[in-house]
Amino acid sequence: MKKNMKTKIAATIMGISVLAGATMVSAGNGINLLKISEVTFFGTPTSSISSSVAVPQNYNRLSFSGTVPPLLNNKGITTYEKYGDTKTQAIGILKKFEEDLAQKGLSLEDVTYLRVYVAPDPNKGNKPDYQGWFDAYAQFFNTEENPVKTARSTVGVESLVSPDYLIEIEAEVAYKNKNK
Structure with a gap:
Protein backbone atom coordinates (compact mmCIF):
# COMPACT_ATOMS: atom_id res chain seq x y z
CA MET A 1 0.00 0.00 0.00
CA LYS A 2 2.81 2.44 0.91
CA LYS A 3 4.66 1.60 -2.32
CA ASN A 4 1.50 2.28 -4.36
CA MET A 5 1.06 5.68 -2.63
CA LYS A 6 4.71 6.61 -3.31
CA THR A 7 4.22 5.71 -6.98
CA LYS A 8 1.11 7.92 -7.18
CA ILE A 9 2.91 10.83 -5.50
CA ALA A 10 5.92 10.45 -7.82
CA ALA A 11 3.65 10.30 -10.88
CA THR A 12 1.78 13.41 -9.71
CA ILE A 13 5.01 15.33 -9.16
CA MET A 14 6.30 14.27 -12.60
CA GLY A 15 3.02 15.32 -14.22
CA ILE A 16 3.11 18.71 -12.56
CA SER A 17 6.75 19.20 -13.58
CA VAL A 18 6.03 18.33 -17.21
CA LEU A 19 2.99 20.63 -17.25
CA ALA A 20 4.98 23.49 -15.68
CA GLY A 21 7.77 23.02 -18.23
CA ALA A 22 5.32 23.00 -21.12
CA THR A 23 3.67 26.14 -19.77
CA MET A 24 7.01 27.94 -19.47
CA VAL A 25 8.00 27.02 -23.03
CA SER A 26 4.59 28.04 -24.35
CA ALA A 27 4.65 31.41 -22.52
CA GLY A 28 8.00 32.30 -24.02
CA ASN A 29 7.63 30.44 -27.31
CA GLY A 30 10.83 28.57 -26.43
CA ILE A 31 12.77 31.81 -26.01
CA ASN A 32 15.07 32.23 -23.04
CA LEU A 33 13.70 35.47 -21.63
CA LEU A 34 16.94 36.11 -19.74
CA LYS A 35 18.76 36.51 -23.05
CA ILE A 36 16.46 38.90 -24.91
CA SER A 37 17.79 42.37 -25.66
CA GLU A 38 14.73 43.88 -27.38
CA VAL A 39 11.07 44.21 -26.37
CA THR A 40 9.47 40.92 -27.42
CA PHE A 41 5.75 40.40 -28.03
CA PHE A 42 4.20 36.92 -27.74
CA GLY A 43 0.88 35.58 -28.99
CA THR A 44 -0.90 34.12 -31.93
CA PRO A 45 -0.71 35.78 -35.35
CA THR A 46 -4.50 35.87 -35.66
CA SER A 47 -5.07 37.78 -32.40
CA SER A 48 -5.22 41.57 -32.43
CA ILE A 49 -3.37 41.69 -29.09
CA SER A 50 -0.31 40.03 -27.59
CA SER A 51 -0.71 37.46 -24.83
CA SER A 52 2.45 38.76 -23.12
CA VAL A 53 5.32 41.18 -23.60
CA ALA A 54 8.88 40.80 -22.32
CA VAL A 55 10.78 44.02 -21.62
CA PRO A 56 14.51 43.57 -20.96
CA GLN A 57 16.18 45.49 -18.16
CA ASN A 58 18.06 47.78 -20.55
CA TYR A 59 14.75 49.54 -21.36
CA LYS A 82 -19.63 66.69 -25.44
CA TYR A 83 -17.27 63.72 -25.84
CA GLY A 84 -18.66 61.33 -28.46
CA ASP A 85 -19.46 57.65 -28.26
CA THR A 86 -17.03 55.05 -26.89
CA LYS A 87 -15.17 54.72 -30.18
CA THR A 88 -14.79 58.50 -30.59
CA GLN A 89 -13.66 58.87 -26.97
CA ALA A 90 -11.12 56.05 -27.37
CA ILE A 91 -9.75 57.59 -30.56
CA GLY A 92 -9.37 60.91 -28.72
CA ILE A 93 -7.43 59.23 -25.91
CA LEU A 94 -5.17 57.28 -28.28
CA LYS A 95 -4.46 60.51 -30.20
CA LYS A 96 -3.55 62.15 -26.87
CA PHE A 97 -1.08 59.31 -26.21
CA GLU A 98 0.30 59.64 -29.75
CA GLU A 99 0.87 63.40 -29.33
CA ASP A 100 2.37 63.07 -25.84
CA LEU A 101 4.69 60.27 -26.96
CA ALA A 102 5.81 62.29 -30.01
CA GLN A 103 6.74 65.20 -27.72
CA LYS A 104 8.90 62.74 -25.76
CA GLY A 105 10.56 61.36 -28.91
CA LEU A 106 8.50 58.15 -28.80
CA SER A 107 5.53 56.69 -30.66
CA LEU A 108 2.66 54.27 -30.24
CA GLU A 109 5.10 51.56 -31.41
CA ASP A 110 6.68 51.88 -27.94
CA VAL A 111 3.42 51.00 -26.13
CA THR A 112 3.58 47.53 -24.60
CA TYR A 113 0.41 47.34 -22.49
CA LEU A 114 -2.99 49.01 -22.31
CA ARG A 115 -5.40 48.76 -19.39
CA VAL A 116 -8.85 49.90 -20.49
CA TYR A 117 -11.95 50.68 -18.44
CA VAL A 118 -15.24 50.82 -20.35
CA ALA A 119 -18.36 52.25 -18.69
CA PRO A 120 -21.99 51.59 -19.67
CA ASP A 121 -23.22 53.59 -22.65
CA PRO A 122 -26.80 54.79 -22.16
CA ASN A 123 -27.32 54.71 -25.94
CA LYS A 124 -26.18 51.08 -26.18
CA GLY A 125 -28.60 49.46 -23.75
CA ASN A 126 -26.64 50.81 -20.77
CA LYS A 127 -23.89 48.26 -21.45
CA PRO A 128 -20.20 48.88 -22.17
CA ASP A 129 -19.52 49.33 -25.88
CA TYR A 130 -16.58 46.96 -26.18
CA GLN A 131 -16.83 46.87 -29.96
CA GLY A 132 -16.45 50.65 -30.10
CA TRP A 133 -13.20 50.29 -28.13
CA PHE A 134 -11.98 47.39 -30.28
CA ASP A 135 -12.67 49.38 -33.46
CA ALA A 136 -10.73 52.38 -32.12
CA TYR A 137 -7.79 50.17 -31.08
CA ALA A 138 -7.72 48.64 -34.58
CA GLN A 139 -7.05 52.09 -36.10
CA PHE A 140 -3.83 52.54 -34.08
CA PHE A 141 -2.38 49.06 -33.39
CA ASN A 142 -1.77 45.92 -35.45
CA THR A 143 -1.81 48.03 -38.61
CA GLU A 144 0.56 48.42 -41.52
CA GLU A 145 1.78 51.74 -40.05
CA ASN A 146 2.09 50.33 -36.51
CA PRO A 147 2.39 46.54 -36.42
CA VAL A 148 2.66 46.48 -32.60
CA LYS A 149 0.03 44.36 -30.89
CA THR A 150 0.03 45.43 -27.25
CA ALA A 151 -0.79 43.18 -24.36
CA ARG A 152 -4.12 44.48 -23.09
CA SER A 153 -6.85 44.19 -20.48
CA THR A 154 -10.33 45.54 -21.12
CA VAL A 155 -12.56 45.81 -18.07
CA GLY A 156 -16.21 46.78 -17.85
CA VAL A 157 -16.82 49.12 -14.91
CA GLU A 158 -19.94 50.56 -13.32
CA SER A 159 -18.86 54.16 -13.87
CA LEU A 160 -15.92 56.50 -14.34
CA VAL A 161 -15.13 59.80 -12.59
CA SER A 162 -17.53 61.69 -14.91
CA PRO A 163 -20.80 60.22 -16.18
CA ASP A 164 -19.85 61.60 -19.61
CA TYR A 165 -16.72 59.43 -19.82
CA LEU A 166 -17.40 56.09 -21.45
CA ILE A 167 -13.76 54.96 -21.50
CA GLU A 168 -10.50 55.54 -19.62
CA ILE A 169 -7.14 54.11 -20.70
CA GLU A 170 -3.80 53.53 -18.94
CA ALA A 171 -0.69 52.78 -21.00
CA GLU A 172 2.70 51.20 -20.34
CA VAL A 173 5.57 52.20 -22.61
CA ALA A 174 9.08 50.75 -22.96
CA TYR A 175 11.94 52.54 -24.67
CA LYS A 176 15.73 52.39 -24.89
CA ASN A 177 17.83 55.17 -23.51
CA LYS A 178 19.39 56.61 -26.66
CA ASN A 179 22.23 58.22 -24.68
CA LYS A 180 23.85 54.88 -23.81
Whole structure:
Protein backbone atom coordinates (compact mmCIF):
# COMPACT_ATOMS: atom_id res chain seq x y z
CA MET A 1 0.00 0.00 0.00
CA LYS A 2 2.81 2.44 0.91
CA LYS A 3 4.66 1.60 -2.32
CA ASN A 4 1.50 2.28 -4.36
CA MET A 5 1.06 5.68 -2.63
CA LYS A 6 4.71 6.61 -3.31
CA THR A 7 4.22 5.71 -6.98
CA LYS A 8 1.11 7.92 -7.18
CA ILE A 9 2.91 10.83 -5.50
CA ALA A 10 5.92 10.45 -7.82
CA ALA A 11 3.65 10.30 -10.88
CA THR A 12 1.78 13.41 -9.71
CA ILE A 13 5.01 15.33 -9.16
CA MET A 14 6.30 14.27 -12.60
CA GLY A 15 3.02 15.32 -14.22
CA ILE A 16 3.11 18.71 -12.56
CA SER A 17 6.75 19.20 -13.58
CA VAL A 18 6.03 18.33 -17.21
CA LEU A 19 2.99 20.63 -17.25
CA ALA A 20 4.98 23.49 -15.68
CA GLY A 21 7.77 23.02 -18.23
CA ALA A 22 5.32 23.00 -21.12
CA THR A 23 3.67 26.14 -19.77
CA MET A 24 7.01 27.94 -19.47
CA VAL A 25 8.00 27.02 -23.03
CA SER A 26 4.59 28.04 -24.35
CA ALA A 27 4.65 31.41 -22.52
CA GLY A 28 8.00 32.30 -24.02
CA ASN A 29 7.63 30.44 -27.31
CA GLY A 30 10.83 28.57 -26.43
CA ILE A 31 12.77 31.81 -26.01
CA ASN A 32 15.07 32.23 -23.04
CA LEU A 33 13.70 35.47 -21.63
CA LEU A 34 16.94 36.11 -19.74
CA LYS A 35 18.76 36.51 -23.05
CA ILE A 36 16.46 38.90 -24.91
CA SER A 37 17.79 42.37 -25.66
CA GLU A 38 14.73 43.88 -27.38
CA VAL A 39 11.07 44.21 -26.37
CA THR A 40 9.47 40.92 -27.42
CA PHE A 41 5.75 40.40 -28.03
CA PHE A 42 4.20 36.92 -27.74
CA GLY A 43 0.88 35.58 -28.99
CA THR A 44 -0.90 34.12 -31.93
CA PRO A 45 -0.71 35.78 -35.35
CA THR A 46 -4.50 35.87 -35.66
CA SER A 47 -5.07 37.78 -32.40
CA SER A 48 -5.22 41.57 -32.43
CA ILE A 49 -3.37 41.69 -29.09
CA SER A 50 -0.31 40.03 -27.59
CA SER A 51 -0.71 37.46 -24.83
CA SER A 52 2.45 38.76 -23.12
CA VAL A 53 5.32 41.18 -23.60
CA ALA A 54 8.88 40.80 -22.32
CA VAL A 55 10.78 44.02 -21.62
CA PRO A 56 14.51 43.57 -20.96
CA GLN A 57 16.18 45.49 -18.16
CA ASN A 58 18.06 47.78 -20.55
CA TYR A 59 14.75 49.54 -21.36
CA ASN A 60 13.20 52.50 -19.58
CA ARG A 61 9.52 52.50 -18.68
CA LEU A 62 6.88 55.19 -18.91
CA SER A 63 3.41 54.78 -17.40
CA PHE A 64 0.39 56.84 -18.34
CA SER A 65 -2.23 57.30 -15.65
CA GLY A 66 -5.85 56.72 -16.51
CA THR A 67 -6.46 59.08 -19.40
CA VAL A 68 -9.94 60.31 -20.25
CA PRO A 69 -11.31 61.63 -23.53
CA PRO A 70 -10.84 65.19 -24.73
CA LEU A 71 -13.80 67.55 -24.72
CA LEU A 72 -15.12 67.90 -28.28
CA ASN A 73 -17.87 70.48 -27.70
CA ASN A 74 -18.12 72.47 -24.47
CA LYS A 75 -21.64 73.58 -25.43
CA GLY A 76 -22.83 70.02 -25.88
CA ILE A 77 -25.63 68.79 -23.67
CA THR A 78 -25.42 65.02 -24.07
CA THR A 79 -22.42 62.75 -23.56
CA TYR A 80 -22.22 62.18 -27.30
CA GLU A 81 -22.34 65.91 -28.02
CA LYS A 82 -19.63 66.69 -25.44
CA TYR A 83 -17.27 63.72 -25.84
CA GLY A 84 -18.66 61.33 -28.46
CA ASP A 85 -19.46 57.65 -28.26
CA THR A 86 -17.03 55.05 -26.89
CA LYS A 87 -15.17 54.72 -30.18
CA THR A 88 -14.79 58.50 -30.59
CA GLN A 89 -13.66 58.87 -26.97
CA ALA A 90 -11.12 56.05 -27.37
CA ILE A 91 -9.75 57.59 -30.56
CA GLY A 92 -9.37 60.91 -28.72
CA ILE A 93 -7.43 59.23 -25.91
CA LEU A 94 -5.17 57.28 -28.28
CA LYS A 95 -4.46 60.51 -30.20
CA LYS A 96 -3.55 62.15 -26.87
CA PHE A 97 -1.08 59.31 -26.21
CA GLU A 98 0.30 59.64 -29.75
CA GLU A 99 0.87 63.40 -29.33
CA ASP A 100 2.37 63.07 -25.84
CA LEU A 101 4.69 60.27 -26.96
CA ALA A 102 5.81 62.29 -30.01
CA GLN A 103 6.74 65.20 -27.72
CA LYS A 104 8.90 62.74 -25.76
CA GLY A 105 10.56 61.36 -28.91
CA LEU A 106 8.50 58.15 -28.80
CA SER A 107 5.53 56.69 -30.66
CA LEU A 108 2.66 54.27 -30.24
CA GLU A 109 5.10 51.56 -31.41
CA ASP A 110 6.68 51.88 -27.94
CA VAL A 111 3.42 51.00 -26.13
CA THR A 112 3.58 47.53 -24.60
CA TYR A 113 0.41 47.34 -22.49
CA LEU A 114 -2.99 49.01 -22.31
CA ARG A 115 -5.40 48.76 -19.39
CA VAL A 116 -8.85 49.90 -20.49
CA TYR A 117 -11.95 50.68 -18.44
CA VAL A 118 -15.24 50.82 -20.35
CA ALA A 119 -18.36 52.25 -18.69
CA PRO A 120 -21.99 51.59 -19.67
CA ASP A 121 -23.22 53.59 -22.65
CA PRO A 122 -26.80 54.79 -22.16
CA ASN A 123 -27.32 54.71 -25.94
CA LYS A 124 -26.18 51.08 -26.18
CA GLY A 125 -28.60 49.46 -23.75
CA ASN A 126 -26.64 50.81 -20.77
CA LYS A 127 -23.89 48.26 -21.45
CA PRO A 128 -20.20 48.88 -22.17
CA ASP A 129 -19.52 49.33 -25.88
CA TYR A 130 -16.58 46.96 -26.18
CA GLN A 131 -16.83 46.87 -29.96
CA GLY A 132 -16.45 50.65 -30.10
CA TRP A 133 -13.20 50.29 -28.13
CA PHE A 134 -11.98 47.39 -30.28
CA ASP A 135 -12.67 49.38 -33.46
CA ALA A 136 -10.73 52.38 -32.12
CA TYR A 137 -7.79 50.17 -31.08
CA ALA A 138 -7.72 48.64 -34.58
CA GLN A 139 -7.05 52.09 -36.10
CA PHE A 140 -3.83 52.54 -34.08
CA PHE A 141 -2.38 49.06 -33.39
CA ASN A 142 -1.77 45.92 -35.45
CA THR A 143 -1.81 48.03 -38.61
CA GLU A 144 0.56 48.42 -41.52
CA GLU A 145 1.78 51.74 -40.05
CA ASN A 146 2.09 50.33 -36.51
CA PRO A 147 2.39 46.54 -36.42
CA VAL A 148 2.66 46.48 -32.60
CA LYS A 149 0.03 44.36 -30.89
CA THR A 150 0.03 45.43 -27.25
CA ALA A 151 -0.79 43.18 -24.36
CA ARG A 152 -4.12 44.48 -23.09
CA SER A 153 -6.85 44.19 -20.48
CA THR A 154 -10.33 45.54 -21.12
CA VAL A 155 -12.56 45.81 -18.07
CA GLY A 156 -16.21 46.78 -17.85
CA VAL A 157 -16.82 49.12 -14.91
CA GLU A 158 -19.94 50.56 -13.32
CA SER A 159 -18.86 54.16 -13.87
CA LEU A 160 -15.92 56.50 -14.34
CA VAL A 161 -15.13 59.80 -12.59
CA SER A 162 -17.53 61.69 -14.91
CA PRO A 163 -20.80 60.22 -16.18
CA ASP A 164 -19.85 61.60 -19.61
CA TYR A 165 -16.72 59.43 -19.82
CA LEU A 166 -17.40 56.09 -21.45
CA ILE A 167 -13.76 54.96 -21.50
CA GLU A 168 -10.50 55.54 -19.62
CA ILE A 169 -7.14 54.11 -20.70
CA GLU A 170 -3.80 53.53 -18.94
CA ALA A 171 -0.69 52.78 -21.00
CA GLU A 172 2.70 51.20 -20.34
CA VAL A 173 5.57 52.20 -22.61
CA ALA A 174 9.08 50.75 -22.96
CA TYR A 175 11.94 52.54 -24.67
CA LYS A 176 15.73 52.39 -24.89
CA ASN A 177 17.83 55.17 -23.51
CA LYS A 178 19.39 56.61 -26.66
CA ASN A 179 22.23 58.22 -24.68
CA LYS A 180 23.85 54.88 -23.81
